[in-house]
Amino acid sequence: MAELDHVGTGPRAWRESLLDLLRPRSRQGVLVTVVLIGAGCGLVAVAFHGAIELLRALFVGTALRQTSPLARGALLVALPAAVGALLAWLVPFLAPRAGGGLALDRKAYAGDPTRLLDPRTLVGAFGANSLSLGAGVPLGPAGPTVVLTSGFAAFAARWLHLPSRFVRGMVPVGTAAGIAAIFNAPITGVVFALEEIMGAASRGVLGGSLLAAVAAAVVERTFLGGDRLLPATPAHWGDLRELLGFAVLGVLCGAAAGWLPRFVPILGRGLEALLARTGRHALVARGALAGAVAGLLGVVAPETLGIGYPAVSEWLTGGGSGPQAAIAFAAKLAGVSLALAAPLVGGVFAPSLFLGASLGAAAGHLGQHLFPMAHIEPGAWALVGMGAFFAGFLRTPIASVLIIFEVTGDYGLVLPQMLTVVLASIVARRVSRETLVEQALTPAERRPGGRRDPLATLRVADVMTTDLRAP
Structure with missing residues (x-):
C-alpha cells in the first residue's frame, strides 16, 4: 500500500521539487527567473513567426505562383x-x-492576467492569427505576438506560484520581450511596454522588462539570424527648407492615423446594417466580405497582402515609384479599415508602419519630381513617414522614434523624425481623442489602479538645484 501511495504521488512530488528548484528566493533568483521567462517569450515569438511564414508560403505563395491571371486573382480573393x-x-x-491584440494585453494588466490570457485564448490566438496572416489578411503579427508572450510570461509566473503582483508585472515584461523578439529592438520593447501597457513608471517592472527584452532578442538572433527586419539605405538631409516638407508629411500622417479610429466604427456599423438580413450568420458574412475585398485589393496591389514588410524595405531603400506607393497606401488603408471593422484577426502594429512608409515614399517621389534640384531622397521620406504614422496611430511617440532607429539602423534623420512624430501625435489627437485600442477599454483599464505617472506632473524647477556658487 505504501508503494502504491509512493507511485501515485511520484509525479506530483517531482513537479513540486522542480517548482521548488525554479522558484526564486532572492533578488538574484528573480533576475534569473525573468531572464528565463524572456527567453521563453523569444521562443514563442519565433515559433509564431515560423507558423505565419509557413502558412503564407502555402496560401499566398501558391496563389502568386499561378501562371494564369484568372486563377491567381481567384485564389487571392477566395483564400x-x-x-x-x-x-x-x-x-x-x-x-x-483570441483576436484581442493590444487591447487584451492592457485589459490583462488592469485585471487578472491568467484569466484573460488563459491557455485556451493563447492557443486560439496562435492558430487564428497564423491562419489569418498566412492567408493574406492585411493586418500584422505584433499585437498577437505580445498577447502570446505576455500570456506565456504570466502563465509561467503563476505556474511557479509567484505572488499575484509578480504575475501581473509579467504582462509588460512579456510585451517588451515580444516586441524585442519581433523587431530585434529591445530598447523599443521596453519603452513601448511603458507607454502602451503600464502608462506609469515602475522601476521593478522596467528592470524586468529590460532583462526579458534582451533575452528574447538573443533568442531571436540565435534562430533567425538577427538581420535587420527593415534594412534602409543611409539617408540624410541638408536643406532646412526640406524640414517644411517633413512637417507637412507629419501633419498628413497624423490626419490619416487619427481618421482611422473615427472611420472604423462607422464602417463596422455600416457592415452590420448591410448584412443584417443574414441573421445569425452576419458575423461570418462580414468576415467573408472583408476577406474577399482584402484579396481583391491584393490583386491590384499584391504588396498589401499580409504583413507587407518586403514592400516597406523597398521603399526605405528608395525603390518603387510614386504612383505605386500611392496606390499601395490607398489599397492598404482601405483593406485595414475593412479588416478592423469586420473584424478580422490580426494586429495593427505592422499596418501602421506600412501605411507610413508608403505615404512617405509617395510624398518623397512627388517632391523629387517637383523639386529636382532639392536632392530629395524618397527613402528618407518613407523612413520619416513610417515613424510619424506609427506615432499618430498608437500614440507612443518615444517608442515611435526608437523603433525606426533600432529596426533600420539609420540615425541620419533624427531631427526630421522627431519633428514629424510630434506633429503627427498632436494632429492625430485632435482628429480622434482615442485610439482603436483605447476604444476597447474601460476608464479603469486605461489607467490600472488609478495610477498616474509620477513624472507626468514633474517640472524642471522641482528637481533643479538653484543654490550653486562659483568656486
Whole structure:
C-alpha cells in the first residue's frame, strides 16, 4: 500500500521539487527567473513567426505562383474570404478573446492576467492569427505576438506560484520581450511596454522588462539570424527648407492615423446594417466580405497582402515609384479599415508602419519630381513617414522614434523624425481623442489602479538645484 501511495504521488512530488528548484528566493533568483521567462517569450515569438511564414508560403505563395491571371486573382480573393469566414465562425465559440491584440494585453494588466490570457485564448490566438496572416489578411503579427508572450510570461509566473503582483508585472515584461523578439529592438520593447501597457513608471517592472527584452532578442538572433527586419539605405538631409516638407508629411500622417479610429466604427456599423438580413450568420458574412475585398485589393496591389514588410524595405531603400506607393497606401488603408471593422484577426502594429512608409515614399517621389534640384531622397521620406504614422496611430511617440532607429539602423534623420512624430501625435489627437485600442477599454483599464505617472506632473524647477556658487 505504501508503494502504491509512493507511485501515485511520484509525479506530483517531482513537479513540486522542480517548482521548488525554479522558484526564486532572492533578488538574484528573480533576475534569473525573468531572464528565463524572456527567453521563453523569444521562443514563442519565433515559433509564431515560423507558423505565419509557413502558412503564407502555402496560401499566398501558391496563389502568386499561378501562371494564369484568372486563377491567381481567384485564389487571392477566395483564400482570405474563406479564412475570414472560417475564423468569424470558430473564434467566438472556441476562443472569444483570441483576436484581442493590444487591447487584451492592457485589459490583462488592469485585471487578472491568467484569466484573460488563459491557455485556451493563447492557443486560439496562435492558430487564428497564423491562419489569418498566412492567408493574406492585411493586418500584422505584433499585437498577437505580445498577447502570446505576455500570456506565456504570466502563465509561467503563476505556474511557479509567484505572488499575484509578480504575475501581473509579467504582462509588460512579456510585451517588451515580444516586441524585442519581433523587431530585434529591445530598447523599443521596453519603452513601448511603458507607454502602451503600464502608462506609469515602475522601476521593478522596467528592470524586468529590460532583462526579458534582451533575452528574447538573443533568442531571436540565435534562430533567425538577427538581420535587420527593415534594412534602409543611409539617408540624410541638408536643406532646412526640406524640414517644411517633413512637417507637412507629419501633419498628413497624423490626419490619416487619427481618421482611422473615427472611420472604423462607422464602417463596422455600416457592415452590420448591410448584412443584417443574414441573421445569425452576419458575423461570418462580414468576415467573408472583408476577406474577399482584402484579396481583391491584393490583386491590384499584391504588396498589401499580409504583413507587407518586403514592400516597406523597398521603399526605405528608395525603390518603387510614386504612383505605386500611392496606390499601395490607398489599397492598404482601405483593406485595414475593412479588416478592423469586420473584424478580422490580426494586429495593427505592422499596418501602421506600412501605411507610413508608403505615404512617405509617395510624398518623397512627388517632391523629387517637383523639386529636382532639392536632392530629395524618397527613402528618407518613407523612413520619416513610417515613424510619424506609427506615432499618430498608437500614440507612443518615444517608442515611435526608437523603433525606426533600432529596426533600420539609420540615425541620419533624427531631427526630421522627431519633428514629424510630434506633429503627427498632436494632429492625430485632435482628429480622434482615442485610439482603436483605447476604444476597447474601460476608464479603469486605461489607467490600472488609478495610477498616474509620477513624472507626468514633474517640472524642471522641482528637481533643479538653484543654490550653486562659483568656486
